[in-house]
Amino acid sequence: MRRPRVVIIGGGFGGLYAARAFARAAVDLTVVDRTNHHLFQPLLYQVATATLAPTDITAPIRWLLRKQRNARVLLADVTAIDLERREVSCDEGALTLAYDYLIVASGARHSYFGNAEWEKVAPGLKSIDDAIVVRHRFLLALERAEKATTDEERRRLLTFVIVGAGPTGVELAGMVPLITRQSLPDEFRSADTRRSRVILVEAGPRVLPTFSENLAEHARRDLVDMGVEVRTGTVVTGIERGAVHVGAERIETETVFWAAGNEASPLGRLLGAPLDRAGRVQVLPDLSVPGRPHVFVVGDLAQMHTNGAPVPGVAQAAMQSGVHAARNILRLIEGRSTTPFHYRNKGDLATIGRNRAIAQFPSFQMWGRPAWWFWLFLHVMYLAGFRNRLSVLIEWAYSYFTYQRGARLIAGKR
Amino acid sequence: MRRPRVVIIGGGFGGLYAARAFARAAVDLTVVDRTNHHLFQPLLYQVATATLAPTDITAPIRWLLRKQRNARVLLADVTAIDLERREVSCDEGALTLAYDYLIVASGARHSYFGNAEWEKVAPGLKSIDDAIVVRHRFLLALERAEKATTDEERRRLLTFVIVGAGPTGVELAGMVPLITRQSLPDEFRSADTRRSRVILVEAGPRVLPTFSENLAEHARRDLVDMGVEVRTGTVVTGIERGAVHVGAERIETETVFWAAGNEASPLGRLLGAPLDRAGRVQVLPDLSVPGRPHVFVVGDLAQMHTNGAPVPGVAQAAMQSGVHAARNILRLIEGRSTTPFHYRNKGDLATIGRNRAIAQFPSFQMWGRPAWWFWLFLHVMYLAGFRNRLSVLIEWAYSYFTYQRGARLIAGKR
Numbered sequence: 001m002r003r004p005r006v007v008i009i010g011g012g013f014g015g016l017y018a019a020r021a022f023a024r025a026a027v028d029l030t031v032v033d034r035t036n037h038h039l040f041q042p043l044l045y046q047v048a049t050a051t052l053a054p055t056d057i058t059a060p061i062r063w064l065l066r067k068q069r070n071a072r073v074l075l076a077d078v079t080a081i082d083l084e085r086r087e088v089s090c091d092e093g094a095l096t097l098a099y100d101y102l103i104v105a106s107g108a109r110h111s112y113f114g115n116a117e118w119e120k121v122a123p124g125l126k127s128i129d130d131a132i133v134v135r136h137r138f139l140l141a142l143e144r145a146e147k148a149t150t151d152e153e154r155r156r157l158l159t160f161v162i163v164g165a166g167p168t169g170v171e172l173a174g175m176v177p178l179i180t181r182q183s184l185p186d187e188f189r190s191a192d193t194r195r196s197r198v199i200l201v202e203a204g205p206r207v208l209p210t211f212s213e214n215l216a217e218h219a220r221r222d223l224v225d226m227g228v229e230v231r232t233g234t235v236v237t238g239i240e241r242g243a244v245h246v247g248a249e250r251i252e253t254e255t256v257f258w259a260a261g262n263e264a265s266p267l268g269r270l271l272g273a274p275l276d277r278a279g280r281v282q283v284l285p286d287l288s289v290p291g292r293p294h295v296f297v298v299g300d301l302a303q304m305h306t307n308g309a310p311v312p313g314v315a316q317a318a319m320q321s322g323v324h325a326a327r328n329i330l331r332l333i334e335g336r337s338t339t340p341f342h343y344r345n346k347g348d349l350a351t352i353g354r355n356r357a358i359a360q361f362p363s364f365q366m367w368g369r370p371a372w373w374f375w376l377f378l379h380v381m382y383l384a385g386f387r388n389r390l391s392v393l394i395e396w397a398y399s400y401f402t403y404q405r406g407a408r409l410i411a412g413k414r
Numbered sequence: 415m416r417r418p419r420v421v422i423i424g425g426g427f428g429g430l431y432a433a434r435a436f437a438r439a440a441v442d443l444t445v446v447d448r449t450n451h452h453l454f455q456p457l458l459y460q461v462a463t464a465t466l467a468p469t470d471i472t473a474p475i476r477w478l479l480r481k482q483r484n485a486r487v488l489l490a491d492v493t494a495i496d497l498e499r500r501e502v503s504c505d506e507g508a509l510t511l512a513y514d515y516l517i518v519a520s521g522a523r524h525s526y527f528g529n530a531e532w533e534k535v536a537p538g539l540k541s542i543d544d545a546i547v548v549r550h551r552f553l554l555a556l557e558r559a560e561k562a563t564t565d566e567e568r569r570r571l572l573t574f575v576i577v578g579a580g581p582t583g584v585e586l587a588g589m590v591p592l593i594t595r596q597s598l599p600d601e602f603r604s605a606d607t608r609r610s611r612v613i614l615v616e617a618g619p620r621v622l623p624t625f626s627e628n629l630a631e632h633a634r635r636d637l638v639d640m641g642v643e644v645r646t647g648t649v650v651t652g653i654e655r656g657a658v659h660v661g662a663e664r665i666e667t668e669t670v671f672w673a674a675g676n677e678a679s680p681l682g683r684l685l686g687a688p689l690d691r692a693g694r695v696q697v698l699p700d701l702s703v704p705g706r707p708h709v710f711v712v713g714d715l716a717q718m719h720t721n722g723a724p725v726p727g728v729a730q731a732a733m734q735s736g737v738h739a740a741r742n743i744l745r746l747i748e749g750r751s752t753t754p755f756h757y758r759n760k761g762d763l764a765t766i767g768r769n770r771a772i773a774q775f776p777s778f779q780m781w782g783r784p785a786w787w788f789w790l791f792l793h794v795m796y797l798a799g800f801r802n803r804l805s806v807l808i809e810w811a812y813s814y815f816t817y818q819r820g821a822r823l824i825a826g827k828r
Contacts, residue, residue: 035824035825036553036557036822036823036824037822037823037824053467053468053469053470054467054823054825055467055821055822055823056467058823058825060601060822062560062601062602063601063818063822065601066600066601067600072560072603072604073560073601074557074560074561075554075557075558075560075561075824076561095561095563128823128825129825132825139450140489143450143488143489144489146476146486146487146488146489147488147489147490147504147509149509186480186481187474187476187477187479187480187487188476189486190486394808404477407469408450408451408469408474408477409450409451409468409469409472409542410449410450410451410489411449411468411542411543411546
């Protein structure tokens with residue numbers, strides 16, 4: 001008898017954890033991704049701010065699955081899905097993958113809420129390529145400030161605007177002053193990088209809306225302490241080369257980073273299922289697509305609920321849903337019925353620079369130095385499986401004790 | 415009295431060592447480079463083959479010179495040199511640097527001997543961007559082989575041609591079989607990476623022409639042992655997408671790397687001095703430009719001689735000539751006359767894969783395992799000053815004991 005063929009689209013947290021859940025199963029598994037690597041997204045902001053190298057937080061998907069003999073990994077771009085014939089078409093039809101069961105875990109991109117032209121000026125931060133672009137812009141602004149010929153130009157080049165105060169925006173905003181005030185001042189002769197301005201703009205009433213109000217207030221005070229200008233309740237009305245418009249004010253800047261919104265992968269539209277406003281697929285409680293019991297959607301591409309409450313778009317939700325979809329497929333193969341997904345929130349963390357973080361668990365919360373060390377411990381633990389753990393630890397120890405940054409490379413034309 | 419202004423163009427080995435030679439001098443020093451980093455070029459082939467990360471072998475020039483208070487570093491593109499007014503013009507005139515003394519150390523690029531169109535298919539290996547392109551092409555060929563639909567396509571994708579058997583070509587050719595035969599076979603299901611072909615093509619009669627004949631023969635035997643097809647006395651007559659022509663033979667391949675020739679930086683042409691065929695400036699014995707006693711040229715951009723013999727284009731020659739030009743400038747400032755440059759050859763090294771290397775010193779030579787360990791020791795020592803030494807050591811130890819490669823990232827559109 002032919003072994004059931006399972007295709008997983010995406011090698012992020014959802015896809016990778018789904019693939020691993022098939023480890024000992026009698027299936028033929030194919031994982032297809034547009035990139036060759038799994039990305040440890042929670043540390044992307046550290047690449048963007050030149051603390052870690054891109055290779056520290058990425059690992060080839062085929063390397064991660066090398067011991068799983070039932071799995072093959074393909075680098076390919078999914079361009080169509082034929083739900084009737086049960087085929088995934090890649091690279092404009094050059095490659096066709098037949099499936100008996102399909103898991104779509106292609107995630108989300110950042111969204112500019114209908115202002116796609118802002119992307120050129122204000123790059124987002126979702127992929128390793130994004131992080132390299134952000135690192136490039138950040139380091140280049142400092143280099144240009146050093147050779148600026150007027151004070152006005154220098155001021156504009158030393159102004160950094162970050163749009164969106166979710167975890168990514170807060171973490172980015174917290175890193176910039178660490179670098180401009182502590183790592184770099186010795187190295188510049190004309191530009192005083194200590195005088196850099198960091199402005200964090202958030203349309204909502206407070207930073208880190210997914211955290212409790214008092215933890216978010218801790219984070220805000222930490223940011224202000226570090227010199228970040230936090231502007232909540234402030235809507236960005238325009239972004240152009242050289243300036244950001246917030247309400248009636250025009251902030252002169254050459255460097256804007258976008259951390260304000262997500263939009264699901266366009267593959268969701270190929271599934272013939274209802275989507276929510278962010279383009280996410282409204283899945284059934286067992287994570288399958290309505291009317292397509294063999295097709296599952298997990299992670300950031302899925303609009304999932306647990307006990308009526310929406311599941312947040314975080315790494316642990318992607319991992320848990322990936323594993324759950326895989327288990328439901330195994331149940332179907334055994335002729336059993338599927339079970340609904342229940343998200344278990346194990347806690348949320350965010351760092352705000354050196355020795356500062358907040359942590360929120362179902363039954364308690366932490367902030368300040370203990371939360372920061374806990375964050376550090378947890379991220380080093382989670383990088384296990386990744387062989388990069390040791391080099392990340394060394395980079396962090398180096399940065400912590402010397403205030404230096406180890407990955408300040410400007411490369412490529414961007 | 416105004417302090418003499420010294421401008422150094424280029425932050426490679428020549429420019430960096432020149433800058434450091436001014437450490438305690440009463441001069442105003444400006445180092446200008448098109449990139450933000452000094453590159454440890456001897457290890458570039460390890461980035462190209464996904465063993466080290468780009469940030470392991472680069473360090474910001476301004477970081478390397480941060481404690482030298484008389485030095486400032488500018489990231490800018492030199493676009494003109496006015497020898498009469500003594501001004502260097504950068505970024506199409508946006509920035510002008512006046513000098514009393516000038517050191518030009520802008521190095522060399524690879525050369526295609528009049529076949530510039532080959533570059534698109536056969537990238538060279540001089541900058542960190544080049545190395546990222548080569549890494550990308552190498553890893554992508556393997557990925558494409560895994561999803562190839564015919565044996566013929568798979569064979570073409572698993573054929574790697576390296577043109578030029580100098581140290582770079584030999585080191586690249588030695589790494590590829592290590593990776594395809596030892597690191598990767600476990601991870602691929604359809605492509606048998608063990609069956610990869612590596613062809614090293616050299617127009618001259620033997621590999622490593624700057625080494626003694628018996629050491630070069632050691633290296634050739636090592637390469638053949640490892641499965642590399644070494645074709646000396648073979649001229650490449652054409653390179654096109656999908657194939658390399660050598661004499662009457664057409665080798666089907668998607669991946670060609672160029673390590674066959676150098677051409678000096680175009681800045682040499684701005685100095686009004688005689689150039690040799692490779693575009694190098696024919697400097698006087700004190701390294702100054704004929705008729706321009708305040709302008710010095712060092713490193714790969716200079717055609718230098720010691721006791722009538724040409725000085726090779728290697729890192730140690732660049733370092734020594736950079737230091738010598740700086741000392742001659744200090745002599746001129748003190749009203750003394752300059753001294754001629756004498757190159758001291760401290761020895762040459764080349765590695766051929768794991769546990770294999772050759773080393774040639776004025777009074778003795780080594781090969782095999784002892785030479786390899788010596789190579790390792792020396793390169794780790796030379797990376798001092800670079801804080802990356804520890805992470806490089808860890809990467810190497812990891813690769814050595816596990817046969818894995820730590821930097822297999824495909825990123826960017828190339």
